[in-house]
Amino acid sequence: MVEEGTGVIGSNAGRSRSHNRRVVLDFVRAHEPAGRAEISRSCGLSIQAVSNIIDTLEGEGLLRTVGHRSGMRGKPALQYQFNPDGAFALGVEILPDAMVCALLNLSGKRIFSRRKKLPDASPEKAIPAVTKLIASAIEVSGRDRKNLLGTGIVMPGPFGKSGLSFSGAAVPGGWESIDIRQEFEKALNCPVIIENDATAAAVSERLAGAASELNNFCFIYFGTGLGLGVIAGGHSQRGALGNAGEIGHIITKANGLPCPCGNFGCLETYASRMGAFAFLEKAGGELPEGFTLASLLEAQNPAMLEWVEVAALHLSQAIGMVENLFDPETVILGGAIADVVIDALIAKLDLPTGSIANRPARIYPRVMRGSSGRLTAAIGGAAMIIHRTITPTVTVFH
Amino acid sequence: MVEEGTGVIGSNAGRSRSHNRRVVLDFVRAHEPAGRAEISRSCGLSIQAVSNIIDTLEGEGLLRTVGHRSGMRGKPALQYQFNPDGAFALGVEILPDAMVCALLNLSGKRIFSRRKKLPDASPEKAIPAVTKLIASAIEVSGRDRKNLLGTGIVMPGPFGKSGLSFSGAAVPGGWESIDIRQEFEKALNCPVIIENDATAAAVSERLAGAASELNNFCFIYFGTGLGLGVIAGGHSQRGALGNAGEIGHIITKANGLPCPCGNFGCLETYASRMGAFAFLEKAGGELPEGFTLASLLEAQNPAMLEWVEVAALHLSQAIGMVENLFDPETVILGGAIADVVIDALIAKLDLPTGSIANRPARIYPRVMRGSSGRLTAAIGGAAMIIHRTITPTVTVFH
DNA sequence: ATTTTTTACTCAACTAACTTGAATTAAATA
DNA sequence: TATTTAATTCAAGTTAGTTGAGTAAAAAAT
CATH class of the missing domain: 3.30.420.40 (ATPase, nucleotide binding domain)
Incomplete structure (x- = not known):
């Protein structure tokens, strides 16, 4: 009859409280330090409700005070912030x-x-x-x-x-x-x-990275292959079976390189670590002992530089596509690949200009580098x- | 400080009630006719709460009774359903x-x-x-x-x-x-x-079409151009500025046909009504007075048949991409184009087999035709x- | 045919959590 | 020093949920 895992459930006093706790915490996360009145105005709750919730959160050690705000008229607001060690x-x-x-x-x-x-x-x-x-x-x-x-x-x-x-x-x-x-x-x-x-x-980037104030953005992740994390409306998108975001197997070149998945020309065969190593091997030049992509790049290795060009071309296509489909505030590139490599890729991007993303009043650039480096996933x-x-x-x- | 249009607000008694009304209505939509006890179990609310809500909804004329359920043990449940004219x-x-x-x-x-x-x-x-x-x-x-x-x-x-x-x-x-x-x-x-x-x-298809039980699916819409509607988690996805789903301007052929948007090889220049008319004109053959795409198709017009082949090729690529990015339960094709044309396109699709969408235990086919025809948008x-x-x-x- | 079981539903009392309004505090300004 | 402004607390009131006891009606058991 009713499938498990489906359907939104009703609310009651207890569930309201739990929701409101999160609303308060989420506001403080994005705006700390903040006072009770300010939180009340922004969260659509009465001051009293916020006050009770904050008392509880403080009691639990999740929030703590950090002095008063001054400079404005009226009684100075007691400021709260996360208690990092709570x-x-x-x-x-x-x-x-x-x-x-x-x-x-x-x-x-x-x-x-x-x-x-x-x-x-x-x-x-x-x-x-x-x-x-x-x-x-x-x-x-x-x-x-x-x-x-x-x-x-x-x-x-x-x-x-x-x-x-x-x-x-x-x-x-x-x-x-x-x-x-x-x-x-x-x-x-x-x-x-x-x-x-x-x-x-993507979630990491929102919690404590470049996207802390964004509710709609995409993260292109360089792992073994290539993945896409989507935050829409502040929540991660998982698709019907939790497999949304398989961007690595999008075809960016018809009849291109063969991919283990069986198709040809998958983005991942060009723009990924796997793709980079395959490219370097094919190029055949001398590679120093114990090289890394970053070291090759710093040494201005010609094959590496060429790979960056090629990969950036394919990435540009993919990013344009992601912009058109998801209308994100920004696209973040990151993952298990050195920052300098990502920076080099970003520098070589050639994004389509005729895109809804190419709007004048942007607050964030169309593409950014992720901020947590190789530990991103953990x-x-x-x-x-x-x-x-x-x-x-x-x-x-x- | 806090942008308008952003942020989730807290709950209170009134907002809980409004939420619960919708939870009940949504359950009845998907499972009517239904009794109070059944609704209570599925919505995570007490029977009494459901009872009160149903009394209100019945009073407002939104729900109505349709006899008792029989055959099972226990007091037969009074069944409710939408009052279509409410x-x-x-x-x-x-x-x-x-x-x-x-x-x-x-x-x-x-x-x-x-x-x-x-x-x-x-x-x-x-x-x-x-x-x-x-x-x-x-x-x-x-x-x-x-x-x-x-x-x-x-x-x-x-x-x-x-x-x-x-x-x-x-x-x-x-x-x-x-x-x-x-x-x-x-x-x-x-x-x-x-x-x-x-x-x-897409919303129409979920409310009273082919997707009434689906919470994750995509709708490719043939309008003047080509659009994508996405339902994820039961809700339509709008992106940061409400412009998500611009699938028409995804490039399916590098350096392909010029598009008014400034790029080359946009999907829309091939697989859309616009694209079809352009293709037919370019093909140059005789076209009967007052022709439509449907009439050409029925007459087995060679140029039209060729367009279907070409458009299906590009559509297949786009659908594969959509499947990889959104992991939908199905992709629905529809809009302001005759059903026979859509059916012809679907028949000629050649979807990638190496896809998360190509799973054995599918309930819905990978691609379906929409059910509301040319009035779909209204x-x-x-x-x-x-x-x-x-x-x-x-x-x-x- | 009667009793038991099962399920649906209602009534009345109770409770959690939010709102409201009055009072208090403290800084900036007049 | 008095006034204004804003933050916060206290206490009472309200909404909408839950709980528990009781009634109703059908199927199954005796």
């Missing part, structure tokens, strides 16, 4: 051969991070390894486990029923047949969110947890 | 040279529709013309104006601050400088929504009004 969240990125763990405080600041080899990324080995990793992360950081809001696990998609997995070098098998979230929740003994890297990166996982406790949502069955 | 909504599509008006009852059924010439589509002429048109629509249909929920005005985008208007033959100037919604609301004396054709079509306008009174939303400033 709570924390963990993010873990699981890669084919390693895990990356990040611990964020409530303000979205990175307190601790660590990368660890993971020779066997099957669920049987990975889940205990993650459990151990986060235990040590909590211990090293000296936090109290009772302030842990949850853990965000980041894995490359696509997930679930589709059974498909494009990214040639994605996480190995064994994950399809289990309920990943439930398994982790049992093992870690805290709330868990599972998300793909691009979406996590940070994004933790950011999603914080985001969830902070951002008001339509309540949905589960 | 309210109605109007939709008006404004075209460069005409207006189309549709009147829907609460069940989404078309009660009345009418097309009227509009020699001058400037706001000064069009607004009074629309006012007159809807007055006569209400009169002819014999409805009581107090049951009018509102009017949805459908115009080709893009709207607003961008100032840009791609579609070569879109509505003429004069609309950029005014607050369209406010002007219409003043003239029509009822709530007004302004929306683009593709989004309106019906969509009215559908948006009904949708808004029925569908629970995150409350947002305005």
Whole structure:
């Protein structure tokens, strides 16, 4: 009859309160420090309601006062802001051969991070390894486990029923047949969110990055392949089965390079780390021992420079497309690739001028670089947890 | 400080009630007829709360009883359904040279529709013309104006601050400088929504078309140009400035046909009515007096058949892209173009097989034809009004 | 045929959380 | 020093939800 996971549920006093808490927290996140009256005006709640909620939040250690605002007439407002140490969240990125763990405080600041080899990324080995990793992360950081809001696990998609997995070098098998979230929740003994890297990166950028005031933007994520995270109306977009944003397999050149997915000319075969290495290999020139894309770029390696040109061309096409389809406030580029490489790509972009995005009154540039570097995905996982406790949502069955 | 139009607002008793009314209505829409206990279980509200809400809705004439459910144990449930004549909504599509008006009852059924010439589509002429048109629509249909929920005005985008208007033959100037919604609301004396054709079509398809049970799907709309309407999580996606879905100007052939927008190879120059006429003209063959695309198709006109091939090729690319980016449950094709033409296009599609959309357990086909034909946009306008009174939303400033 | 079980629904009392209005505090300005 | 302005608190009032007891009506069991 009624499918699980569908349908919006009704509201009552308790759910209203929980919604309002989030509304207040979300406002403070974006405008801190802020006083009660200011929050009241902006959140559509009476001062008294805000006052009660703030008292609770302060009692829980999530908010704290930071003096008074002065200079204006009237009684100076007591200013509130996040208490960075009031709570924390963990993010873990699981890669084919390693895990990356990040611990964020409530303000979205990175307190601790660590990368660890993971020779066997099957669920049987990975889940205990993650459990151990986060235990040590909590211990090293000296936090109290009772302030842990949850853990965000980041894995490359696509997930679930589709059974498909494009990214040639994605996480190995064994994950399809289990309920990943439930398994982790049992093992870690805290709330868990599972998300793909691009979406996590987008959320991270909104929580504490370049897009903190934006409710509509896109994040193009350079991972093993290429992913797109979309924030629309302040929320991440997941699609019918959570596989939205497969931008890597959009065809930007008809009959172009062959892609492991079976098609030809996928964006990912040009503009991704995978694509870069393939290009360099094909170019055949001498490559220094232990090179990285960044080092080649700094050395002005000709093949590398040529790749940047080619990749930027394809990216420009993709960005134009994303602008036309999503009408974002900006498009952010980032992920597991060095900042200088992203900057070089951005410098070479040639975006279509005849676009709704090419409007004169822009506040943000059409394209920006992400701000959290290679840890983006792990940070994004933790950011999603914080985001969830902070951002008001339509309540949905589960 | 805080931008208008942004931010989620807090909840209180009154807003909870309004939310819950919509939750109940939305459930009844999708599952009618339904009893109070059943609604209570599915909406996460107590029976008593549902009971009170239903009493109100019945009092307002929006719901009505339709006998008892029998066959099961226990006291038979009193079944409720929409009272089709309890309210109605109007939709008006404004075209460069005409207006189309549709009147829907609460069940989404078309009660009345009418097309009227509009020699001058400037706001000064069009607004009074629309006012007159809807007055006569209400009169002819014999409805009581107090049951009018509102009017949805459908115009080709893009709207607003961008100032840009791609579609070569879109509505003429004069609309950029005014607050369209406010002007219409003043003239029509009822709530007004302004929306683009593709989004309106998508909403219409969900309210009373092929997608009534879907919360994630895309609608490719053949208007003057080509638009994309996206429903994600049950809501239409508008982007930062309401211009999301400009699929017509996605480039499907590098250095292809010139487009009025300044770029080359836009999808719209191939797969749209505009594109079809241009193709036929260029092909140069004899075209019968007073031909239409449908008549050419039925006559197996070679140029027309060739256009279908070419357009289907480009559409396939676009649909693949849309599937990758939005992960919809299905993609619907429709709009101001004859059903047979759409069917011919669908028959010739060659969709990428290596796609997350190519999953075995599909309930809906990857591509479907829309069900409301040429009136789609006008019906969509009215559908948006009904949708808004029925569908629970995150409350947002305005 | 009667009793039991099951389910739907109503009545009345209760409660959580928001709103309202009056009072208090504290700074800027007159 | 008095007045104005703005932030905040206190206390009472309101809305709309929940809870628990009781009634109604059909199917199943005795």
